[in-house]
Amino acid sequence: xxxxxxxxxxxxxxxxxxxxxxxxxxxxxxxxxxxxxxxxxxxxxxxxxxxxxxxxxxxxxxxxxxxxxxxxxxxxxxxxxxxxxxxxxxxxxxxxxxxxxxxxxxxxxxxxxxxxxxxxxxxxxxxxxxxxxxxxxxxxxxxxxxxxxxxxxxxxxxxxxxxxxxxxxxxxxxxxxxxxxxxxxxxxxxxxxxxxxxxxxxxxxxxxxxxxxxxxxxxxxxxxxxxxxxxxxxxxxxxxxxxxxxxxxxxxxxxxxxxxxxxxxxxxxxxxxxxxxxxxxxxxxxxxxxxxxxxxxxxxxxxxxxxxxxxxxxxxxxxxxxxxxxxxxxxxxxxxxxxxxxxxxxxxxxxxxxxxxxxxxxxxxxxxxxxxxxxxxxxxxxxxxxxxxxxxxxxxxxxxxxxxxxxxxxxxxxxxxxxxxxxxxxxxxxxxxxxxxxxxxxxxxxxxxxxxxxxxxxxxx
Numbered sequence: 001x002x003x004x005x006x007x008x009x010x011x012x013x014x015x016x017x018x019x020x021x022x023x024x025x026x027x028x029x030x031x032x033x034x035x036x037x038x039x040x041x042x043x044x045x046x047x048x049x050x051x052x053x054x055x056x057x058x059x060x061x062x063x064x065x066x067x068x069x070x071x072x073x074x075x076x077x078x079x080x081x082x083x084x085x086x087x088x089x090x091x092x093x094x095x096x097x098x099x100x101x102x103x104x105x106x107x108x109x110x111x112x113x114x115x116x117x118x119x120x121x122x123x124x125x126x127x128x129x130x131x132x133x134x135x136x137x138x139x140x141x142x143x144x145x146x147x148x149x150x151x152x153x154x155x156x157x158x159x160x161x162x163x164x165x166x167x168x169x170x171x172x173x174x175x176x177x178x179x180x181x182x183x184x185x186x187x188x189x190x191x192x193x194x195x196x197x198x199x200x201x202x203x204x205x206x207x208x209x210x211x212x213x214x215x216x217x218x219x220x221x222x223x224x225x226x227x228x229x230x231x232x233x234x235x236x237x238x239x240x241x242x243x244x245x246x247x248x249x250x251x252x253x254x255x256x257x258x259x260x261x262x263x264x265x266x267x268x269x270x271x272x273x274x275x276x277x278x279x280x281x282x283x284x285x286x287x288x289x290x291x292x293x294x295x296x297x298x299x300x301x302x303x304x305x306x307x308x309x310x311x312x313x314x315x316x317x318x319x320x321x322x323x324x325x326x327x328x329x330x331x332x333x334x335x336x337x338x339x340x341x342x343x344x345x346x347x348x349x350x351x352x353x354x355x356x357x358x359x360x361x362x363x364x365x366x367x368x369x370x371x372x373x374x375x376x377x378x379x380x381x382x383x384x385x386x387x388x389x390x391x392x393x394x395x396x397x398x399x400x401x402x403x404x405x406x407x408x409x410x411x412x413x414x415x416x417x418x419x420x421x422x423x424x425x426x427x428x429x430x431x432x433x434x435x436x437x438x439x440x441x442x443x444x445x446x447x448x449x450x451x452x453x454x455x456x457x458x459x460x461x
Contacts, residue, residue: 031252034227045284063257068414074246104440110320117313371429
């Protein structure tokens, strides 16, 4: 039977297994910690250069896309109250085989994210100490993060909280420096209101930039939003998961988007010619910080940024290795990946496997790695948008004008925008992503004997 949509439409809530203590704002804090607002500095140079100064406009579009996807995550979290993820949403909406395919693509993110952090640490420490080669810093970072992951330290969460707080303080202070730099041109506060912070006619009409470059920048800037979906994993510890998880996802995405847009806008106004004058696009944020706030602030920034990368790399390596461990233990992948360290009881083979891939950080650029990460993330976002349409409109058959808007128009628009951004990814990243996807399809074919038997549900993935 069809249903009329109401805000209190019943959902299939599972029995709680954990203590429900988290509020909406607790979840927002977790979400912002996952996202890490300091990430805006990572792609400042690349995005500014490729758009000729229109990074803020690219962030507006990226925020729109992520906001629509956040709405879809919120809708699915209301329908499936238990701690969830894109894997569980696809498994429950479609089938375990489809879920495995999507989960396999998303797993590429967890494998590549540690590599991204190794590269970033090398880039920024080399910029601070240019006499030491970048690759030495990257290898040292890899050794430290791998060692901590094998030991299985619990301090990574505390490190992440501290660096997140320091990052928020730094961004607020740096925004003050940007405002001072912008208003010191003699025009006062009026200088803060200028559309050139978003776009210029010259950039829009340039054959090297234009709106296509803005979409291409969106394809890598989506990296800044990764993590808001992690809020869904706290559902079983939330006081009112049906409402608060969805609210927190939307609030987190909105807050991050506003911060990114405002800071990108101020950065452009503070250094309008950056896309022409920057010397090293991969670490151009340090050039801007040095121009606006001085070399001492640059040292502070680098220390906070590198500490954040260590925490982020450790979290990504720990999460990725546990996914590979679960799949190895269940026989989906080689069982050697399911081996634990005899003393620390951590998935040592899976950790070393991902770390071996991390050596590629010595030979890969920031643009390529960022695009590879976004390949899997955008696939996941498209899948969640599609799940909303299928679950609410086709399975539950909710009716009424509001359901058309909330469960068809919004997720369909999110799906379309995510797809437009996805097709603008770096071509090399798309090739690698498609090859990884093909490998996953081969695994599915082997495990299901050519789809003649069902794919098992991986409860730990």
